[in-house]
Amino acid sequence: MCVWISVAVLPLCIFLLVSYAVLPVKWTHRHYLSICFTLGICCMEIAFIIPLGAKPNQCHNAITPNDMYSDLSCAFSGSLLLFGGWMVIMWSFIRTVAFHLQVCWEVVLGPKFMWGAFLCGFGIPGAMITIMLIFTGVSFRFGEICHINVQNGVQDYWAPIMSFAVAALVLQVTTMAYCIHVYVRSLFDNSNNNSSTNNSSGLPSYNASVRTVTARQAYRRIRRVLQLQWRGVALVLIIIGNVFFFAIVFINLDNAVEPNATNMAIAEPWLYCLVILEGDKKACQSKASAIGPSKSTLLAVVILLSLVGIWNFVLYARPSMFAGWLDLFRRSFTRQNEFISTDARKRYEDSKGFEMLTGPGTKTPETFMRSPTPEMASRSPMASPSPTFDRTVQFGRGSEARYVRPSLSFSGPRPPSSSQGGRDWDPQSTFAAAGYRQ
Incomplete structure (x- = not known):
């Protein structure tokens, strides 16, 4: 069942990643914290899908299961599952640290924090998965x-991952407590402000007004940060709750199958049943229910682990993403059906007279070197209707154009007009200085 859930969830995660890569940021509001968190979830979902295609043999012999040394699909699925779990926890912790710094300490996150987040978010999971595969295995x-x-397993995986989960939970609770404190203080300062305005003078005291402004500014700033990051806060709380549940179940499972005197006493009825019935597992299944967690509990763990991707999609798939894809398809469809307007087509046809082409009616360069005659001007297809022209401009071989000086051309010196001639400039009439001063 969890395999088919992962098959349905993986395309949703891929949709988010493709949207982050293709659409502009105004549609997706992408951030490297969200992108890396989604990558970790993809690793976990792929780990659940690998057995669907590989169809591995779980048993090495009658009493020994296969491991990463005897089955290649086991090595890949186990490594991706553990690495994805580490990435999800690490990026949840990094997001919690970023949220805490922004809210409680008013720190503006810059490139240093981003590169430090990349180093920790990928370096720590890579180092821990290497240690786990070498010393523990899957x-x-x-x-x-x-x-x-x-x-x-507890020392290499569960203890380190639980430490980061607990640290993230403590930071998250501390940040939320600070937000509540600021909100309550703003309400208290508002009440003080109302009481101060009702005094005999009718003016609030200076200290009360300063405190009120400070509390309101802090509340507005925190409210803006919460409005921007409430999705990340909700997802981090969901992940931390799931990690605690997973850790409790798996640690109890490890303790239940550990070979010691207490577990051997609990498993004696089941072992005697196997001996008497010559290894009939189905007949002795009722006596094995007392050993470790129940099947329903383990199934709930696996299903919750597969549903992490759905929570990520529900919280981060903004409606603007779908609007962005619609806008992208609309613009792509419009570009394919572009047309040239009538005015643009006329201009394009008029520009053909300046093409460097030769034809039966064109003139040679020697012709343009001579001064044009009236007959040549009358026979020219591009002759100007105006009889005045200054020079002949050659744009290409076999084409000519007459340059007509516009009537309002100011490119050359012109004598002063009669209305301006003889007029002296009076500096007093313009309130300007009569002479140049150093």
Whole structure:
């Protein structure tokens, strides 16, 4: 079931990534925190889809499951699942740190924070997955999905990932408590302001007005940040809750199958049943229910792990994304059906007279070197209707054009007009200085 959920969720994550890459930022409001978080979810969903195509054999023999050394699909699915889980937790922690710095400390995040986030968001998961594969490994723990082994699993995977989850939860709770504190203080300052305006003088005191302005400014700033980042805050809280649930279930599972005296005493009825019935697992299934978590609990864990991508799509698939894709398709369709207007077509046809072409009625360069005669001017297809012209301009071989000086041309010196002749400039009439001063 979780495999088919991942098959349905992966296209949604790919849609988000393609929208971030293709559409302008005004439609998607993309950010590197959202992009990297979506990449981590894609790794997890691909890990669930790999067994659908590989169809691996879970059992190496009658009592030993396959692991990453005996089955290649197990190595890929287990590695992608653990790496995607680490990426989701790390980028949730980084988003929480960014939100805390912006709200509580008024820090403007710049390139330094971005490169530090990339280093931690990809470097720590890469280093931890290397340590886990070397010292612990993955195997078919339940179903067709490989997971980390019991030996050293808590030290290599669950303890570090839980530490980042707890740190993210503490920062998130601290930030939300600060937001509530600022909101309550703004309400309190508003009440003080109302009481101060009702005094005998009718004017508020200076200290009360300063505190009121400060509280209102802080509240407006925090409200703007919350309006921009409420999706990230909600998604981080969902991820942290899922991680705590996953960790509790898997740690209990590891403790239940650990070979010790307590677990052996719990498993004795099931072992005796297997011995008596010569290994009939179905007949002894009722006695095995007391060992470890129930099947429904494990199935709920796997389903919740697959549904992380749906939460990401619901929170980050803005309606503006669909409007952006509609605008992109509309502009692409309009470009394919562009047409030239009538005025533009006329101008294009008029410009053909300046093309460098030769024909039966064109003149040679030697002809243009001689002064034009009236007969030549009358026979020229581009002769100007005006009898006045200054010179002949050659645009190309076999084409000519007459340059007609416009009547309002100011390109040459002109004598002063009669209305301006003899007029002296009076500096006093314009309130200007009579002479030049150093």
